[in-house]
Amino acid sequence: MSRQWSAEVAALALSLVGPAMAGGVPVELDPVTVRASQTLQSAAQSSTEGTVTAEQLAERPISRAGELLEFVPGLMVTQHSGEGKANQYFLRGFNLDHGTDFYAEVDGLPVNMRSHGHGQGYADINFIIPELIGSLSYRKGPYYADVGDFGAAGSANLRYLDELPRSRAEVSLGEYGYYSSLLAASPSVLDGKLLLGLQATRYQGPFQLEEDMKKFAGIARYNQGSATEGFTASLMAYHIDYTAPDQIPQRAVDGGQIDRLGFIDPSDGGTVGRYSGALEWRGLAERGNWRAQAYALKYRMQLYSNFTYFLDNPDDGDQFNQFDDRMVYGFSARRYWLLPTAIPADLSLGLQARYDDIAPVGLYKTRARERLATVREDQVREGSAGVFLSSTQKWTPWFRSQLGLRADAYSFEVDSDLAANSGRADDAILSPKLALVFGPWSRTQFYLNYGEGFHSNDARGVTTTVDPLDQTTPQDPVDALVKARGGEIGVSSAIVPGLSIAASLWQLHFDSELVYVGDAGANEPSGASRRRGVELSLYYALSDWLALDADYAYARARLDSEDGDRIPNSIGSVYGLGLTVPDIRGWSGGLRLRYLGGGPLIEDNSVRSRATSVVNAQVGYRYRQRYSAKLQVLNLFDSRDHDITYYYESRLPGEPADGVADTHFHPVEPRALRLTLGLEL
Structure with a gap:
């Protein structure tokens, strides 16, 4: 490799140096020399993106794996059912259900499930081993050419560690029958490192109905070479069995x-x-x-739920079974060039392809997990291919731009048990992207962003023509792909020593909204929606041993509807506040407040949920780098707030046949202590 090529690489790397992260807040770094053998990463193109390290992930107390995503500023994670179900996500005025407009991947494998048995875009990250995650990168808004389906509100990429410094064994014990054990090692094999991890967890839970949750997660991951030359091979396995104390009626x-x-x-x-x-x-x-990647994934889910109790079937109850059995195959490739142009510029060209073979995806009426009748059962084959281009131009020392364009094509094929709902469909969409970045001036940068994105709809909705319940009522198919358009003005700054801050004003428009229908436990498409809001994140190093991080987000969400313009379960205000002690002579600790504001539960805003506040804490001690102990206190002040609240009609025995409209909630779990003991060899 020539000296001229090395110089070009170093020059562009210096010109595009981007923010690092401190507690989830961008921090403008001083320039560093980058050798030609290293991968060049473009600088941040918005104020609402960043990367969190493994050390930062370990400092925050969490009660479940999904709460790692709360490192994304303004995102809150809740649960309305058992521990084996995907979490509920709230971000930028969205009740994202279980992931409809927030894209997640782990080591490059997609988490969101298309045409899923429970909900479109279902994103269940319970399969990860949090202690072995090496980094979490996040981006918000539809401004990124390499993010396609489900990424309009934001996206996150979790990556496992390439290696461990020492083998590790941990045992955790907690209240309400919590037991967990972890074994992990990282032996050298040939010229690379093998990461092996196995975690087993049991949990009875604090509810009167024991969850009897049994969870097993494992990973075998081999990495050889560097970030730019080499290869990685991985195997992941996950199984969980559980009983769910589901949401209950307030009355x-x-x-x-x-x-x-x-x-x-x-x-x-x-x-x-x-x-x-x-x-x-x-x-x-x-x-x-x-860079190129190929993957194959086997997924199978059995889910039993009863939201309306005895409304539709007074004798057997309204429990239903959602079943999903699929194989997912995918491939992605990306080529990066430094362009020989008069101004420093680069170019990325990428291809992403995915094929879901679902056989079957079904909905059944059940009683105590015994099937009574089939509502519908479908074989779904859904394929997609996306191509994207992205280019960064460094026009002056204080101004750069990034242009992107993405093209996606989808194919849907549904074989339904009701012939009228079988069919084929195809659709395609173009998504342009633009970012303008000004600065740095005094370690401060300003951002202007515009982007278009989309989410796909369930393949069954795309081909359905008859209501599967009565098999006669005509039903209009939904659009296969729904466009989103967003814009953002942002700033990030580290002008004050020890203080890093990021702020943004944003808006997002969707051509069609998904509205929760409680009595069906599902979502249905509605009119267009508009969201706008403000976000603020900061990180402040109060001293060498104490740091403060805080984030606040407010969103205004409205629906184009004659029945009311509020979007059910869209939350206005969200904030988090944390204190962290990274390490003082072996001691460390963290204290975290999570606040989820109230919001409308129906379109006319006549019924609203109440706010939820929870404080978690932990303290840890490490002795001679081999022995460790960590005590977590979850829900420190024993909050009796609700994890999530819905409003719909349900029926209990003895109530009127047409049911009672009421709020239904899942409570925050009561205060619980968990102790983890660790040994490293």
Whole structure:
């Protein structure tokens, strides 16, 4: 590699140096020398993106794996059912359900499931081993050419560690029957490192209905070479079995029929299995580098839920079974060039392809997990291919731009048990992107962003022409791909010593909104929606041993509808506040406040949820770098708030046949202590 090529690489790297992260807030770094053998990463193109390290992930107390995503400023994670179900996500005025407009991937493997048995874009990250995650990168808004389906509100990429400094064994014990063990090692094999991890967890839970959750997660990951030259091969396995104390009606608690930790249907719950294999290759090429990945994933879910109790079936109850059994195959490739132009510029060209073979995806009426009737059962084959281009131009020392264009094509094929709902469909969409970045001036940068994105709809909705319940009522198919348009003005600054801050004003428009229908436990498309808001994040090093981080987000969400313009479960205000002690002679600790504001539960805003506040804490001690102990206190002040609240009609025994409209909630779990003891060899 020539000296001229090395100089070009170093020059562009210096000109595009971007923000690092401190507690989830961008920090403008001083320039560093980058050798030609290293991968060039473009600087941040908005104020609402960043990367969190493994050390920062370990400092925050969490009660479940999904809460790692709360490192994304303004994102909150809740749960309305058992531990084996995907979490509920709230971001930028969205109740993202279980992931419809927030894209997630782990080591390059997609998490969101298309045409899923429970909900479109279902994103269940319970399969990860949090202690072995090496980094979390996030980006918000539809401004990134390499992010396609489900990424309009934001996206996150979790990556496992390439290696461990020492083998590790951990045992965790906690209240309410919590037991967990972790074994992990990183032996050298040939010229690379093998990461091996196995975690087993049991949890009975604090509810009157024991969850009896049994979870197993494992990873075998081999990495050889560097970030730009080499390859990675990985195998992941996950299985969980659980009973779910689901959401309950407020009137049953007020009337003394059940406790706030009680239940209605004791047989809700399910099982999930997820098994995957992936290969990634990396290499240098003329004036740049390339990366390619291929993967295969086996996924199977059985989910039993009963939201309306005895409304539709007074004798057997309204429990239903959602079943999903699929194989997912995918491939991605990306080529990066430094361009020989008068101004420093680069170019990225990428291809992403995915094919879901779902056989079957079904909805069944059940009683105590026994199937009584089939509502619908479908074989779905859904394929997609996306191509994107992205280029950064460094016009002056204080101004750069990034242009992007993405093209996606989808194919849907549904074989339904009702012939009228079978069919084929195709659709395609173009998504332009633009970012303008000004600065740095005094370690401060300003950002202007515009982008278009989309989410796909369930393949069954795309081909359905008849209501599957009565098999006669005509039903209009939904659009296959729904466009989103967003814009943002942002700033990030580290002008004050020890203080890093990021702020943004944003807006997002969707051509069609998904509205939650409680009595069906599903979502249906509605009119267009408009969201706008403000976000603020900061990180302040109060001293060498104490740091403060805070983030605040406000969103205004409106729906184009004659029945009311509020979007059910869209949350206005969200904030988090944390204190962290990274390490003082072996001691470390963290304290975190999570606040989820109230929001409308129906379109006319006549019923609203109340706010939820929870404080978690942890303290840890490490002795001679081999022995460790960590004590977590979850829900430190024993909050009795709601994890999530819905409003819809349900029926309990003895109530009117047409049911009672009421709020239904899942409570925050009561205060719990968990102790983890670790040994490194």
